[in-house]
Amino acid sequence: MKVFKFGGASIKDADSVRNVANVLNHYPGEEILIVVSAMGKTTNALEKVVQLFHHGKEGVGELLQEIRESHLAIIRELFPADEHRVHNDVEILLMQLEIICQGQPEDNFNKTYDKVVSYGELLSTKIVSSYLNSSGYQNKWLDARRLIRTDQNYRFARVDWSFTERLVKDTILPGNRYVVQGFIGSDDDLNPTTLGREGSDYTASVLGYVLGAEEVVIWKDVPGVLNGDPKVFENTALLNQISYREAIELAYYGASVIHPKTIQPLQKKNIPLRVKSFVKPDEQGTLIREGSDLEPLLPCFIKKDQQVLITVSTRDLAFIVEEHLSKIYKVFHQYGIRVNLSQNTAVSSSFCINYDPITTPVILDELQKDFEVAYNDDVRLYSVRHYDDAARERVQNTGAILLEQISRNTYQVITQ
Helix, strand or coil, X not given: CEEEEECHHHHXXXXXHHHHHXXXXXXXXXCEEEEECCCCCHHHHHHXXXXXXXXCCCCHHHHHHHHHHHHHHHHHHHCCCCCCHHHHHHHHHHHHHHHHHHCCCCCCHXXXXXXXXXXXXXXXXXXXXXXXXXXXXXXXXXXXXXXXXXXXXXXXXXXXXXXXXXXXXXXXXXXXXXXXXXXXXECCCCXXXXXXXXXXXXXXXXXXXXXXXXXXXXXXXXCCCECCCCCCCCCCCXXXXXXXXXXXXXXXXXXXXXXXXXXXXXXXXXXXXXXXXXXXXXXXXXXXXXXXXXXXXXXXXXXXXXXXXXXXXXXXXXXXXXXXHHHHHHHHHHCCCCEEEEEECCCEEEEXXXXXXXXXXXXXXXXXXXXXXXXXXXXXXXXXXXXXXXXHHHHHCCCCEEEEEECCCEEEEEEC
16 A cells, blocks of 8 residues: 655645546556645634634634635535535534634643644545545545544644554555545544644654555655755755655754654655655655665755744853753743754853744743743744755855854754
């Protein structure tokens, strides 16, 4: 069996859904498990719903109506006949979502988040699965909340591998094709959980690992993995092959084409991961497997926007030592913050993190209880793997430099 993952850009409208069917027609007779993300910018819209709902602000109904209309418009174009079952299936999901948002939010923001945002994938998979069946590509719709079992670390749930393996192997049988949601699972009480933003790649990896898949393919709107985001960097080039280790490095530093947790499960069973274009499905794309780091060997550029540079200092000018760092990282861990770059001096430590409208103000308040805290928001973090002098100069010229760091294989700079 192969595992295919289609992201939001690949199913953003009716024509895109039709194109998914076209891509699958290139693989006649093959057993394929299809993992699907939420459509277009649905997850972003649902995140806004969560923020308004959790804080008792107006506007939830209007946003839900926009989400409803965007999905129903796609359904009307794909299924002109009102009597098609998908109309009823989607209406039921939309009604469930509305009922949740008419009640009281959970005390735990992250639990509310998972309960609401998970509907993006449920809606998209109902539509995609139904369209594929109607176009002759027979498949079964599965609920990932009944397959991916996790802990209760909402928004950043960790997979219970042994339980998930039992559930998957009892459900996914040879000789069939399936459509399932990415990004979501459930805890032991069947509360919805999510695996971290952009977690559909990880879902494909988890299922590929459990099933011992022949290959996992991530379908993108780019030819494969490039040595930079073509929307950000000029003159990018296709990387034909990447080693597992190098792919993990690129993902860690923020390469948007691969989710950071995707590689490790596949590496354990030596399952190849391929990144291909849904626009040109016949092209080979990029193959990720054991082997040389990069083919060809080029500098790889990564940009992360909406960063916050936090500098923490002792109030009495004492050295920053392990005791202080432990206290700082305990705060980061408590709120699920990943540090993208850190640097120490005698009496201060600097940390670059992703901006989050909910958690960033909270952790700044927490740190200020014990330290002097200064920060710069809306900064940019550039990372260059396999840098040379020209590559370093290229990112240095993007703005005023606030901090830079260099190691054997990676150069990083934060600019304002």
